[in-house]
Amino acid sequence: MTDIQLGMPQLPAPDYPADVRARLEADGKEIVARYPDSRSALLPLLHLVQAEEGYVTRTGMAFCADLLELTTAEVTAVATFYSMYRRKPSGEYQVGVCTNTLCAVMGGDAIFEELKEHLAVGNNETTDDGKVTLEHIECNAACDFAPVVMVNWEFFDNQTPATAKRLVDDLRAGRPVEPTRGAPLCTYKETARILAGFPDERPGAVAATGGAGPASLAGLRLAKGETPGARVVHPRGEGRGGEGSRDEPQPGAQHLSSHDAPQQTSASDPAHPAGPAAEEGE
Amino acid sequence: MTLATEIDGNGNGSSPEKLLAPVLSAFWDQPESWTLETYRRHDGYEGLRKALAMTPDDLIAYVKDSGLRGRGGAGFPTGMKWQFIPQGDGKPHYLVVNADESEPGTCKDIPLLFANPHSLIEGIVIACYAIRSSHAFIYLRGEVVPVLRRLHEAVREAYEAGFLGKDVLGSGLDLELTVHAGAGAYICGEETALLDSLEGRRGQPRLRPPFPAVAGLYACPTVVNNVESIASVPAILNRGKDWFKSMGSEKSPGFTLYSLSGHVTSPGQYEAPLGITLRQLLDMSGGMRKGHRLKFWTPGGSSTPMFTDEHLDVPLDYEGVGAAGSMLGTKALQCFDETTCVVRAVTRWTEFYAHESCGKCTPCREGTYWLVQLLRDIEAGKGSMGDLDKLNDIADNINGKSFCALGDGAASPIFSSLKYFRDEYEQHITGNGCPFDPARSTAWADDSTEVNA
Numbered sequence: 084m085t086d087i088q089l090g091m092p093q094l095p096a097p098d099y100p101a102d103v104r105a106r107l108e109a110d111g112k113e114i115v116a117r118y119p120d121s122r123s124a125l126l127p128l129l130h131l132v133q134a135e136e137g138y139v140t141r142t143g144m145a146f147c148a149d150l151l152e153l154t155t156a157e158v159t160a161v162a163t164f165y166s167m168y169r170r171k172p173s174g175e176y177q178v179g180v181c182t183n184t185l186c187a188v189m190g191g192d193a194i195f196e197e198l199k200e201h202l203a204v205g206n207n208e209t210t211d212d213g214k215v216t217l218e219h220i221e222c223n224a225a226c227d228f229a230p231v232v233m234v235n236w237e238f239f240d241n242q243t244p245a246t247a248k249r250l251v252d253d254l255r256a257g258r259p260v261e262p263t264r265g266a267p268l269c270t271y272k273e274t275a276r277i278l279a280g281f282p283d284e285r286p287g288a289v290a291a292t293g294g295a296g297p298a299s300l301a302g303l304r305l306a307k308g309e310t311p312g313a314r315v316v317h318p319r320g321e322g323r324g325g326e327g328s329r330d331e332p333q334p335g336a337q338h339l340s341s342h343d344a345p346q347q348t349s350a351s352d353p354a355h356p357a358g359p360a361a362e363e364g365e
Numbered sequence: 366m367t368l369a370t371e372i373d374g375n376g377n378g379s380s381p382e383k384l385l386a387p388v389l390s391a392f393w394d395q396p397e398s399w400t401l402e403t404y405r406r407h408d409g410y411e412g413l414r415k416a417l418a419m420t421p422d423d424l425i426a427y428v429k430d431s432g433l434r435g436r437g438g439a440g441f442p443t444g445m446k447w448q449f450i451p452q453g454d455g456k457p458h459y460l461v462v463n464a465d466e467s468e469p470g471t472c473k474d475i476p477l478l479f480a481n482p483h484s485l486i487e488g489i490v491i492a493c494y495a496i497r498s499s500h501a502f503i504y505l506r507g508e509v510v511p512v513l514r515r516l517h518e519a520v521r522e523a524y525e526a527g528f529l530g531k532d533v534l535g536s537g538l539d540l541e542l543t544v545h546a547g548a549g550a551y552i553c554g555e556e557t558a559l560l561d562s563l564e565g566r567r568g569q570p571r572l573r574p575p576f577p578a579v580a581g582l583y584a585c586p587t588v589v590n591n592v593e594s595i596a597s598v599p600a601i602l603n604r605g606k607d608w609f610k611s612m613g614s615e616k617s618p619g620f621t622l623y624s625l626s627g628h629v630t631s632p633g634q635y636e637a638p639l640g641i642t643l644r645q646l647l648d649m650s651g652g653m654r655k656g657h658r659l660k661f662w663t664p665g666g667s668s669t670p671m672f673t674d675e676h677l678d679v680p681l682d683y684e685g686v687g688a689a690g691s692m693l694g695t696k697a698l699q700c701f702d703e704t705t706c707v708v709r710a711v712t713r714w715t716e717f718y719a720h721e722s723c724g725k726c727t728p729c730r731e732g733t734y735w736l737v738q739l740l741r742d743i744e745a746g747k748g749s750m751g752d753l754d755k756l757n758d759i760a761d762n763i764n765g766k767s768f769c770a771l772g773d774g775a776a777s778p779i780f781s782s783l784k785y786f787r788d789e790y791e792q793h794i795t796g797n798g799c800p801f802d803p804a805r806s807t808a809w810a811d812d813s814t815e816v817n818a
Contacts (some may be wrong), residue, residue: 117543118543119457119500119583120564120565120583122564122565122566123545123563123564123565124565125565125566126545126546126547126548126562126565127545127546129548130507130546130548151565160567161565161566161567164550164567164568164723165547165548165549165550165568166548166549166550167507167508167547167548167549168548168549179508182713183469183713183714183717184469184667184699184710184713184714184717185469185470185626185627185699187713188627188701188705188709188710188803188806188807189627189628189806189807189808190806190807190808190809192803193803193804193807220508221467221469221551221717221720221721222467222468222469222470222471222717223508223509224466224467224471224472224474224475224506224509225472225475226469226470226471226472226624226626226627226632226697226699227472227476227624227625227626227632227633227634228632229626229627229632229808230807230808233508235510236507236508236509236510237510237511238509238511241808243808243809262511264479264511265510265511265514266510266511266514274510277510277513277514277517278507278510278513278546278548279546280517280544280545280546282514282517282518282521283514283517288514289399289514289515289517289518290397292511293396294393294394294395294396294397294398294399294479294480295390295393295394295398295476295479295480296476296479297633298631298632298633298634299390299393299476299479299480299633299634300390300393300394300633300634301625301631301632301633301634301635301650302381302385302387302390302623302633302634302635302636302637302650303387303390303391303393303394303634303636304394305381305382305385305635305649305650306381306382306385306386306387306636307382308380308381308382
């Protein structure tokens, strides 16, 4: 990571080893074939190269450019626009805590603060063992399950600081972790491959965790004349150990503005005070 | 005023059975609700058979007559959108389904696709037959892998059963359907930014005209519809436009998904005829959480001006919410109780808009940046009274002056919160900080007192 780049421009990125390139080319051609115009394949191709290396490298971007007959500048412009493309090596599990208004108010801020302390990392940083990258995320369309935590983009609904800490502990210890809605966790690379449009072939992955979540059924149950019970919450937590899913009120829950929207320097990346122009040097 | 917090059977007002109308959500509680088999057991693909028996033009007229309006927020008549596609122009036509659900508070399309993806696929086949399209796309936001899995599987099942592919059900319609995962950008919910993104570019909105109906994907005539809009079409075909129009009002007919979230007893999806009120929804579902009262809420996500407890009886349809000074939007009813600081809520939303501004136009890119700076100062007790007018002034210079609706959305919470809660902003300034304790707002804040009670 360099702060300022002066002098010689960077050398072109090295190519993938021949066997890797051949494999990716076969996948890439399958992606391109889905679209009437090859350039539409760029977003899934970037997911594909992320599935190879865990983040979008210069090599990966050069590969995309080559396959689609674009310049690396055109590919870089796209890769840096979208927040799901990582630009540095990151953990096996991406733990995203929703801190948009509704989840934040319902406890997302407290969860994020506790996880930062518990894992001793900041936003968008990875634990020393390379297992967990922590970040705060924007609204993930699960507000009726607030507060929500996503791990590798699977839903962990109705979280508390205690359940979230247990979750990351399980991830780091290699214990199996199952979301409240979604399939048993795969690695971040495997997730990226699904995003590239290659279906999850694991038996039972599609059916895992069953149909709609409890909150999704709230209205249907009422319409069928079933009386509402107490607040509907997913079973995760209660079934794991004797702690229950709820905590005492959190003393450390004071509001800290955890969000990384525009800071005084370049957006969301204080490590690069000179702005996006410096980011190529990673 | 207080809302009922006790459940007393179906006491006052009409019963939930009468007020709610589950259609899309009718069998979400069935085992394996997402499979083709379950869908067919619940009249799945019957609407398609009826549609294919009509001519495409008659089909467009039928959907137009039903009065179905877009469920993505703007409420534009769906049939009219289809009608705008020029016919006999020799160009390919495309249908693009906007499944980039990212508006803060909005959580209807994702559970719909998770529990019942085939309703969307059936609607897509019907729509493509109507507009003479042989290639459709579902642009799904990337951050919802469980939904992506079920869409992949549902599309595979639909091809296998002959609902997609060559000569669908012997109709002569050839149809390819591509599921496309986005990569994290709220702006791609804006239809022209979505098209740029689907073409492999940065998601930035396009100047209109030309509208997508004339020059959309690959500069060809394109219909962009929300998930719920398209998923509602099969039921209209199968059960008839008169059945559809028997619900809701004349200008806002039909059923829709209302998403209740926040400090309520039973957050979740409530499918009802358009025009139900928040009071009715809260009364039937257990009200606000015990011991608390409603302070402010959004009728359709963070981009729709907020309401207060004065607006509990506003009919939640396009006209009713509009007349009360907001927009129906996505029917994302985010409810906040009296423990919530409105300055904190608006600051966070504004940080979101600043983060998601695509940077293309100056009013939005610069305006949202400065709104965040001012709001953070005010929230931290470092603001001045003049900052409140400045907030209003900056919001006024974004609203209606930015390239797309993201800027208007960013201005909405500023205007509406200053209108209803200016006192609370002033308290932050005169009291040197926030008077609220965020710990009291959390989902678990009252648990210990409940145990003792």
